[in-house]
Amino acid sequence: MTSTPPTGTRPTDGAPEAWRGRARRAMTWASAAGAALALAAAAVAWSWSGELPAEAASHWSGSGVPDGFSTPSSLVLLCTALALGLVALFCAIGTLAGSAASTRRIAAAGSVWSGGFAGGLLLVTLAPQRGLDDASQVGLSAGAMALVLVAPLVPAVVAAMLVPGDPVLAAAAPVPSDAPRVAVRDGERVVWLRRATGGPGLAVGAVSILVTVALAVVTQTWGMLVVPVLLAGLFVAMFAFSVRVDGSGLTVRSVAGWPGTHVPAAEVLAASVVHVSPFREFGGWGWRVGSGGRVGVVLRQGEGLLVERSGGRSLVVTVDDAATAAALLNTAAERAR
Known part of the structure; x- marks a missing residue:
């Protein structure tokens, strides 16, 4: 017994204008919050300009040795652009497709987390390089990276909870x-x-978790273990x-x-x-x-x-x-x- 309502006969009752208004309001303040987190981090990083090396470490190998360098201003612009791009993407999803409160909540949380993540990534990258003339030996703390992933979840959850449900x-x-x-x-x-x-997504999740655990063990980057923990929680929530x-x-x-x-x-x-x-x-x-x-x-x-x-x-x-x-x-x- 399988059917799809034919074109032109789909049941309709009410127009989406009401939820579009709610979606616009929810995404306006959530996007503003996400952008504010990213811009605040950019302002802090910019204030460090005189303390940073001319070429700052921007990428690290699996062994923790810097293998990529950029000017501090380029890093600030890149992370800020990344944050604002993600915020804009979630804003578009919440505004254009936010017919249900669940969608608006996820989009609001995504906007806030994106701003916090990109801003935090910028700060933990540049903070250890303050006062250095040569960034070739600077390390990147695995614990700091784990914090960058986890800490923005707190304001993201708050943002999701503040989005009103559907009457x-x-x-x-x-x-x-x-x-x-x-x-x-x-x-x-x-x-x-x-x-x-179950389904194929669960298998993809299991492989992702095993790969990240293996990478953490091989590189002895124990802070990376927070990633498979988060992935495990995500896939438990999304596939049962x-x-x-x-x-x-x-x-x-x-x-x-x-x-x-x-x-x-x-x-x-x-x-x-x-x-x-x-x-x-x-x-x-x-x-x-x-x-x-x-x-x-x-x-x-x-x-x-x-x-x-x-x-x-x-x-x-x-x-x-x-x-x-x-x-x-x-x-x-x-x-x-």
């Missing part, structure tokens, strides 16, 4: 008559539960989800507790089964944002549950037995009318 926008249009349903008696409660796990459909609607949540989302039954226009192509539609695996702001929990290619909701929003989840989930969700939506 319930009840659907006015009826559930399409040809949408599948489940026969549920009055007063009867029905719950559908599944676990969405519980999926629940009941009278209240659809709930999708990572087994790690975050990320997650809930689609109230009152917002559901229609639920159906679709065939999902992760790269063509979402650019990869995990919690993704596709064209038009469609949110996807995409772990593999194949059968998926498509939930179209009010405000021009939609959610796709790759999960087994999606037909039963769609039918039960349509029934819950009809009752919620």
